Amino acid sequence: MNENRPGSMSAFWMPFTNNRDFKANPRLLVSAEGMYYKDVDGNSVLDGTAGLWCVPCGHAQPRITAAVSEMVGQLDFAPTFQMGHPAAFDLAEQLMDYTGHKFGHVFYTNSGSEAVDTALKMALAYHRARGEGGRTRLIGRERGYHGVGFGGLSVGGIGNNRKSFGPLLPGVDHLPHTHNLAKNAYSRGEPDHGVELADELERLVTLHDASTIAAVIVEPVAGSTGVLVPPKGYLKRLRELCDKHGILLIFDEVITGFGRLATPFASDYFGVEPDMMTTAKGLTNGVVPMGAVFSKAHIHDAFMDAPAGIELFHGYTYSGHPLACAAAIATLEVFREQGVLENAKEMQAYFEDALHSLRGLPHVIDLRSIGLVAGIELAPIAGKPGARAFQAFKQAFADGILIRVTGDIIALSPPLVLNKQHIDELFGKLANVLKNLD
Numbered sequence: 433m434n435e436n437r438p439g440s441m442s443a444f445w446m447p448f449t450n451n452r453d454f455k456a457n458p459r460l461l462v463s464a465e466g467m468y469y470k471d472v473d474g475n476s477v478l479d480g481t482a483g484l485w486c487v488p489c490g491h492a493q494p495r496i497t498a499a500v501s502e503m504v505g506q507l508d509f510a511p512t513f514q515m516g517h518p519a520a521f522d523l524a525e526q527l528m529d530y531t532g533h534k535f536g537h538v539f540y541t542n543s544g545s546e547a548v549d550t551a552l553k554m555a556l557a558y559h560r561a562r563g564e565g566g567r568t569r570l571i572g573r574e575r576g577y578h579g580v581g582f583g584g585l586s587v588g589g590i591g592n593n594r595k596s597f598g599p600l601l602p603g604v605d606h607l608p609h610t611h612n613l614a615k616n617a618y619s620r621g622e623p624d625h626g627v628e629l630a631d632e633l634e635r636l637v638t639l640h641d642a643s644t645i646a647a648v649i650v651e652p653v654a655g656s657t658g659v660l661v662p663p664k665g666y667l668k669r670l671r672e673l674c675d676k677h678g679i680l681l682i683f684d685e686v687i688t689g690f691g692r693l694a695t696p697f698a699s700d701y702f703g704v705e706p707d708m709m710t711t712a713k714g715l716t717n718g719v720v721p722m723g724a725v726f727s728k729a730h731i732h733d734a735f736m737d738a739p740a741g742i743e744l745f746h747g748y749t750y751s752g753h754p755l756a757c758a759a760a761i762a763t764l765e766v767f768r769e770q771g772v773l774e775n776a777k778e779m780q781a782y783f784e785d786a787l788h789s790l791r792g793l794p795h796v797i798d799l800r801s802i803g804l805v806a807g808i809e810l811a812p813i814a815g816k817p818g819a820r821a822f823q824a825f826k827q828a829f830a831d832g833i834l835i836r837v838t839g840d841i842i843a844l845s846p847p848l849v850l851n852k853q854h855i856d857e858l859f860g861k862l863a864n865v866l867k868n869l870d
């Protein structure tokens with residue numbers, strides 16, 4: 433009997449998991465360092481997904497671990513409602529520096545889902561504060577993932593995530609997704625076709641009238657649905673249309689923020705500035721849960737003209753938790769001092785070439801990547817959507833690599849501190865898995 437194994441697995445109702453399948457054949461992680469997990473049997477597992485897209489600096493990063501340990505002994509908790517603590521303010525200033533002062537303010541949450549719901553609420557309240565309270569509509573996109581709160585689910589566009597939960601928020605509409613295998617398969621970086629899909633926003637404006645629309649929210653690169661890279665010019669076009677119609681543009685950078693595209697944010701990569709940006713995950717290197725909404729100064733300032741009093745009736749008990757702030761400050765230090773973005777930049781061409789070496793393997797129908805994120809789309813088994821990729825996921829874990837699957841798409845998003853040997857190991861083992869799939 434392995435002492436690390438839990439006595440029973442019954443009580444923990446696991447999130448986004450096939451509970452019955454997992455508990456019959458569990459995959460248990462017990463430690464992590466650098467690019468590797470260790471499983472309960474002592475096997476090393478190369479982390480091809482940065483946990484859940486959230487560990488850019490690698491596991492057990494000593495600087496971050498030390499900062500959190502120090503803070504927990506000094507200030508275990510402090511409220512941020514009508515109170516504060518220095519680290520929350522210091523972090524906010526450092527985050528503004530990290531964005532190159534393109535944003536003026538940051539609001540803390542505990543997760544990506546909360547960041548999204550916060551940004552949507554801010555968008556509504558912003559228009560109301562400016563006397564345009566009729567702007568209540570929110571526009572998301574098909575196949576979008578914005579977490580699991582009712583706001584994020586409503587603007588999200590993944591059917592399985594939505595179908596069990598009733599009518600969701602009223603007054604929401606969706607742009608079409610941008611996935612087009614017939615025209616864009618095997619693209620490297622931004623695909624050539626599909627900029628015109630942004631013009632669908634004009635159609636929604638005609639349908640609803642701009643005066644009813646508060647915000648458009650999209651992931652700059654859609655991650656959870658299976659790595660959909662925006663067509664060339666698409667995000668710029670969305671920005672232009674939002675400006676034309678007085679609609680706020682929100683980028684959900686929960687996955688793309690903090691270096692996934694080898695730039696601080698995807699907005700830097702694409703040269704398109706949103707009015708608000710939602711982040712989480714890499715913000716604290718995944719060590720302590722934290723999310724953050726970045727807003728342009730004018731959004732925040734619109735609230736500051738109100739009569740004296742609380743300007744925004746919104747927040748979470750753990751907004752700006754001292755441990756999360758300590759982890760985030762240390763994460764920014766690691767990014768700065770250890771050249772995390774520079775390493776990602778250096779590795780991206782090698783990563784892309786390794787990905788495209790999988791072309792021609794059985795069942796592979798598309799390979800796409802940008803920065804250090806990659807999607808490998810497999811042809812589904814007839815009548816069993818998702819089964820083929822799930823089989824790949826299980827075999828990959830048994831072979832010592834952690835990958836992520838969504839439907840029949842494999843998504844890779846390793847820590848940004850990887851080297852060429854890690855890339856070789858990841859794609860070498862994955863190639864073997866693909867060669868032997870049903």
Ligand SMILES: Cc1ncc(COP(=O)(O)O)c(C=O)c1O
Nearest residue numbers: 543544545577578579684686687
């Ligand atoms: C783009 C995006 N938004 C929101 C979320 C939700 O974040 P969380 O799981 O921290 O609530 C995710 C999670 O993967 C995400 O990818």
